[in-house]
Amino acid sequence: MEEKEFIALITNHQRIIYKVCNLYAQSHTDKEDLFQEITLNAWKGIRNFKGDSLFTTWLYRVALNTALTFKRKENRQRKVDSAVDALAFSHDQQPEADEQLTAMYKAIHGLSDIDKALVTLYLDDYDYKEMGNVLGITANNVAVKMNRLKKKLKEESEKYLYSH
Template identity: 55%
Template sequence: MDYKEKDFIQLLNQNQKIIHKVCNLYMNWQEDKEDLFQEITLQAWKAYSQFRGEAKFSTWLYRVALNTAITFFRKDKKNAFIDTVSEMPELTVPMDRDPIEDKTKAMYEAIAALSKIDKAIVMLYLEDYSYAEISEIIGITANNIAVKMNRIKVKLREATLKNFERI
């Protein structure tokens, strides 16, 4: 194993939580998460020779992971992504419900219904990345991120209220 491989493995081990977050955000089933994890790792390794260190490795890895997740199932029509959140059966909730837990569930349902790009922006925003950092990862201007984030907040507010009323 040469130094390039050792560096990559070390950096990947230090930042693998990023890949897990992306996999959990975009996939619902464990098997799909594992497949996506492997695909992201492979794509990161293929692109590692082009990593110049101008950005942090974590920022670069987020970009690779998100791009891979967004295009993962487009490559193979047999594995077309199905948003299974809307297909999940209604869960029976006990009578002593926790309103905070209900609001949290409603928010997660609203996030799950967002487009893939909007999910990525929300995830990075919740990770406390600045608009400039999100811009660098997603590949659109910081101003565009700010506009999208404002629109996403409105969508989430409306969808969360709607989902919460349903719960």
């Protein structure tokens, strides 16, 4: 694949990379570094992409694999607050809805790296089988993890809402 073709393809699907970077990296520098790393790995691996799966599924694999093994420059202790604040909310919503969203973002940012991967795929409407394919686990395992995850997110976000 030509460089120009690849750039066009990545540009069309860059929302996936942004989503992964926003979830896995906290500081601006880390996000940029992770973005570069994912782009670089995708460029190197594009020759192996045979079209057996959707390009988006392939890109998710590359992005998640890179994010999970990415060595952060700064301490892994998160600056969750600033990361959540940096996320762009649509401000035409009700303040109450904004607060609920903030609470949910905080809860998501507090998740483990594997749980974040599950959330990322779930938000993109992947079914459990497809999620299992990307992660390398069974659909049953995904279902169990997702049930537990939803419960945890509900509890954590409510905890945040009540404390404010």
